[in-house]
Amino acid sequence: MYLIQSIIRPEKMLHVTEALSAIGVQALTKFPVIGRGKQCGLKVGNINYKDLPKEMIFTMVDASQKDAVVKAIIDAARTEDGNHGDGRVFVLPVAEAYTIRSGQQDIEA
Amino acid sequence: MYLIQSIIRPEKMLHVTEALSAIGVQALTKFPVIGRGKQCGLKVGNINYKDLPKEMIFTMVDASQKDAVVKAIIDAARTEDGNHGDGRVFVLPVAEAYTIRSGQQDIEA
Amino acid sequence: MYLIQSIIRPEKMLHVTEALSAIGVQALTKFPVIGRGKQCGLKVGNINYKDLPKEMIFTMVDASQKDAVVKAIIDAARTEDGNHGDGRVFVLPVAEAYTIRSGQQDIEA
Numbered sequence: 001m002y003l004i005q006s007i008i009r010p011e012k013m014l015h016v017t018e019a020l021s022a023i024g025v026q027a028l029t030k031f032p033v034i035g036r037g038k039q040c041g042l043k044v045g046n047i048n049y050k051d052l053p054k055e056m057i058f059t060m061v062d063a064s065q066k067d068a069v070v071k072a073i074i075d076a077a078r079t080e081d082g083n084h085g086d087g088r089v090f091v092l093p094v095a096e097a098y099t100i101r102s103g104q105q106d107i108e109a
Numbered sequence: 110m111y112l113i114q115s116i117i118r119p120e121k122m123l124h125v126t127e128a129l130s131a132i133g134v135q136a137l138t139k140f141p142v143i144g145r146g147k148q149c150g151l152k153v154g155n156i157n158y159k160d161l162p163k164e165m166i167f168t169m170v171d172a173s174q175k176d177a178v179v180k181a182i183i184d185a186a187r188t189e190d191g192n193h194g195d196g197r198v199f200v201l202p203v204a205e206a207y208t209i210r211s212g213q214q215d216i217e218a
Numbered sequence: 219m220y221l222i223q224s225i226i227r228p229e230k231m232l233h234v235t236e237a238l239s240a241i242g243v244q245a246l247t248k249f250p251v252i253g254r255g256k257q258c259g260l261k262v263g264n265i266n267y268k269d270l271p272k273e274m275i276f277t278m279v280d281a282s283q284k285d286a287v288v289k290a291i292i293d294a295a296r297t298e299d300g301n302h303g304d305g306r307v308f309v310l311p312v313a314e315a316y317t318i319r320s321g322q323q324d325i326e327a
Contacts, residue, residue: 086318209304
């Protein structure tokens with residue numbers, strides 16, 4: 001199992017959640033964050049905006065879903081030609097996952 | 110060492126922190142998030158509430174504490190009969206952990 | 219690759235981002251959290267402040283950068299003599315990382 005952490009542009013949130021829904025992934029957790037990339041923010045005239053609003057999305061997936069979910073997020077979150085600030089996707093290994101309602105541990109599909 | 114990421118109902122926060130405290134785990138980090146599960150939110154009449162408020166809790170544990178902490182969180186966060194929306198617990202491997210005050214790296218207990 | 223999760227005092231944020239910038243790490247994600255350590259908050263008179271504001275910083279690094287980044291964060295986030303509440307640094311293994319702009323997967327440096 002993997003935890004996919006995606007940092008995206010806020011205006012791409014609906015695209016991403018609909019793209020995930022279309023491939024059967026409904027469950028996710030999201031929250032607003034502040035992000036900057038390697039280019040250290042956005043320069044407008046003399047002002048350097050280092051702190052730009054982004055959204056973080058956490059999605060748990062089975063190994064069998066991982067590549068399709070990563071692709072769906074990237075395709076939905078990218079701006080038309082791809083621009084700095086489009087964000088990043090990190091895939092973290094998960095040792096165990098549980099559903100609180102049932103108390104049951106997930107079995108890898 | 111493991112990082113336990115729990116997504117719970119906001120109204121269960123005090124139950125969970127007290128359950129953790131009762132087994133000797135005081136240290137935690139928490140923040141509000143928006144979550145949905147496999148059932149994609151809550152349907153009330155014709156309205157589908159896809160974005161429901163949850164709380165995320167991060168807890169670092171030694172391998173020896175992991176199972177007891179997961180159980181304590183699940184038992185404290187579950188509604189009486191267990192319901193969709195009670196949340197999830199993810200256990201992530203941690204490579205290294207440090208205390209900033211001392212600069213020291215944690216040694217696994 | 220590693221995801222470094224740092225929990226720091228809010229007033230140390232600028233010190234930490236400048237220390238990271240000085241060693242060539244510009245990219246980061248940050249968000250406000252509530253934290254408490256092993257001492258379970260701060261006691262002032264009869265009142266126990268269990269919920270203290272902290273900032274979380276997520277930084278992705280190559281294996282070759284890990285130790286320097288951890289050291290930079292600790293040195294910049296620690297109060298003069300080191301105090302409870304200075305925070306923690308967790309290093310999590312990352313399986314894969316992608317840049318949304320290009321769709322490309324990171325290659326470990």
